[in-house]
Amino acid sequence: MRVILFGAPGAGKGTIAGMLTDKLGIPHIATGDMLRAQVSEGTDLGRKARAYMEAGELVPDDLILEMTRRRLAEADARRGFLLDGFPRTIAQAEALAQMPGGPPDVVIDLQVPEEELVRRLSGRRVCPDCGAIYQVDTMPPRQAGVCDRCGGKLIQRSDDTPEAVRNRLEVYRKQSAPVLGYYRERGLLRSVDGTLGSAAVAEQVAGELSPRGQA
Numbered sequence: 001m002r003v004i005l006f007g008a009p010g011a012g013k014g015t016i017a018g019m020l021t022d023k024l025g026i027p028h029i030a031t032g033d034m035l036r037a038q039v040s041e042g043t044d045l046g047r048k049a050r051a052y053m054e055a056g057e058l059v060p061d062d063l064i065l066e067m068t069r070r071r072l073a074e075a076d077a078r079r080g081f082l083l084d085g086f087p088r089t090i091a092q093a094e095a096l097a098q099m100p101g102g103p104p105d106v107v108i109d110l111q112v113p114e115e116e117l118v119r120r121l122s123g124r125r126v127c128p129d130c131g132a133i134y135q136v137d138t139m140p141p142r143q144a145g146v147c148d149r150c151g152g153k154l155i156q157r158s159d160d161t162p163e164a165v166r167n168r169l170e171v172y173r174k175q176s177a178p179v180l181g182y183y184r185e186r187g188l189l190r191s192v193d194g195t196l197g198s199a200a201v202a203e204q205v206a207g208e209l210s211p212r213g214q215a
């Protein structure tokens, strides 16, 4: 099953994908996580992507497409994938349809109002070691600043500052939201209320992926 988790920054794509990936037995492929790994390793791609990411702009399509095409060609992605953060432009959606395996089976839009997105992004903390995501008021770690899962030191992402957050939401409205129409026209779009607790959202997403949810 090839699934796209869609939604604005802060809608909960990474959290929900992290909860479902083992259960579904398909890899969680997050282009933002892949890019951050490239930045911290100091690769050529990381050096090119860094300034765009810190400003909350999209990384140019040619760089993203090359990286994603390679990842989707790996053996574990043949059984399917939970794609998080891609496609973010119509050009990326069109390119995905031409990649091995063709278009996705279903696209799930996690719907969250803008004021809630801003609140979530400014309170988000992440573990740079294992990728776990926390929320200072609603999903805090057991010990402040320390990852429950691996003991790593939690950080605030450099693009979760108020200025970068405003820009990311603007970029989402202009460049990414049109992708919803692209998939709606193709009958692939499902919507889930992303404001429920994460367990309830994960359950609803799983319901949309079951054969009955798709019928």
Ligand code: ADP
Binding pocket: 008, 009, 010, 031, 032, 033, 035, 052, 053, 054, 056, 057, 058, 059, 060, 064, 084, 085, 086, 087, 088, 092, 159, 168
């Ligand atoms: P969020 O969904 O919270 O904004 P991500 O971790 O998915 O965060 O992405 C972080 C940044 O990585 C984006 O702001 C953008 O600069 C870059 N990025 C990730 N995926 C893509 C993509 N498909 N196309 C262009 N840029 C991307």
